[in-house]
Amino acid sequence: MPDPLSQLMADRDWLLADGATGTNLLNMGLSSDEAPELWNADHPEKVRALYQSSVDAGVDLFLTNTFGGNASRLKLRGAAGRVGELNRISAELARDVADKAGRKVVVAGNIGPTGEIMAPMGSLTNDAAVEMFHEQAEALKAGGADILWVETISSEEEFRAAAEAADLSSMPWCGMMSFDTAGRTLMGLTPGHLAALVERLPNPPIAYGANCGVGAADLLRAINGLVASGNERPLIAKGNAGIPRMEHGHLHYDGTPELMARYAVLARDLGVKIIGGCCGTTSAHLQAMRAALESEPVGDRPTLEGITAALGTLDSQAD
Numbered sequence: 001m002p003d004p005l006s007q008l009m010a011d012r013d014w015l016l017a018d019g020a021t022g023t024n025l026l027n028m029g030l031s032s033d034e035a036p037e038l039w040n041a042d043h044p045e046k047v048r049a050l051y052q053s054s055v056d057a058g059v060d061l062f063l064t065n066t067f068g069g070n071a072s073r074l075k076l077r078g079a080a081g082r083v084g085e086l087n088r089i090s091a092e093l094a095r096d097v098a099d100k101a102g103r104k105v106v107v108a109g110n111i112g113p114t115g116e117i118m119a120p121m122g123s124l125t126n127d128a129a130v131e132m133f134h135e136q137a138e139a140l141k142a143g144g145a146d147i148l149w150v151e152t153i154s155s156e157e158e159f160r161a162a163a164e165a166a167d168l169s170s171m172p173w174c175g176m177m178s179f180d181t182a183g184r185t186l187m188g189l190t191p192g193h194l195a196a197l198v199e200r201l202p203n204p205p206i207a208y209g210a211n212c213g214v215g216a217a218d219l220l221r222a223i224n225g226l227v228a229s230g231n232e233r234p235l236i237a238k239g240n241a242g243i244p245r246m247e248h249g250h251l252h253y254d255g256t257p258e259l260m261a262r263y264a265v266l267a268r269d270l271g272v273k274i275i276g277g278c279c280g281t282t283s284a285h286l287q288a289m290r291a292a293l294e295s296e297p298v299g300d301r302p303t304l305e306g307i308t309a310a311l312g313t314l315d316s317q318a319d
Helices: 004-011 022-027 036-042 044-056 071-075 080-099 126-143 156-168 191-200 216-228 257-270 283-295 304-311
Strands: 061-063 106-111 147-153 173-177 207-212 235-239 244-247 250-253 274-277
Touching: 004 106, 022 036, 022 044, 022 250, 036 044, 036 080, 044 061, 044 080, 044 283, 071 080, 071 126, 080 106, 080 126, 106 126, 126 147, 126 156, 147 156, 147 207, 156 173, 156 191, 173 235, 191 207, 191 216, 207 216, 216 235, 216 257, 216 304, 235 257, 257 274, 257 283, 257 304, 274 283
Parallel strands: 061 106, 106 147, 147 173, 173 207, 207 235, 235 274
Antiparallel strands: 244 250
């Protein structure tokens, strides 16, 4: 049987994914020195409320609160031994919310980078990375996640390790990189590199794309590069709600719901299948995005000039 996400993609022209996790939890009282994943056990009612707000906004897919839920990142908070517990609880909360939605909503088990640099440039070996990702994947699977959602990856080595862990877990997965450095990842990869990489994997993702980075225009520049590669695998776009600015000691994203609605339509017209938001994206943004996707007719594939005219100038120029 196809996985729930593949079934939805087969039936729909586009799907709406959720928005931010960390920045929304900060707005709900999470302190900047707390690991969001600890709230799965300590404040499950708030994590559940975040999930519910996404479902109420009309998403077809939302992520678990487990982006930093691997042993390497949790070790920094003295919680390396709680990987299984925290990931499982988060997925269980998400599963319950999704099952009560009254429609098909996909639970995506969120897996972010380890936070370490992989060999040969760093000290993290492939085996160690696979072990960390696999531990997280198994807990998300046990909690009821439908798919694994690997995002914000910068290196080919870490992307491959996450793919291997998904294979060991027998879980369908999606994979995204963040092109936040003049159109490249922090490790220098281009969208074209990612487009070629996914097809060389023994277990390619069911969809792939770009997330986070800088502004929405830069995110769509990366998507444009994926489209230009000729790879026809379903695409994902999950861009930040504008650019972060410090205001009165707090981080504020300047992207309005209207801007994110324009971004969503442009992403759809580029051929993106799964459209969502990342940092700074609230339920108000998601509601505007869904309304625009449902009401505005499909247009011609936008050019980079058309994207910047609609969303603003690029934050960084590609080299």
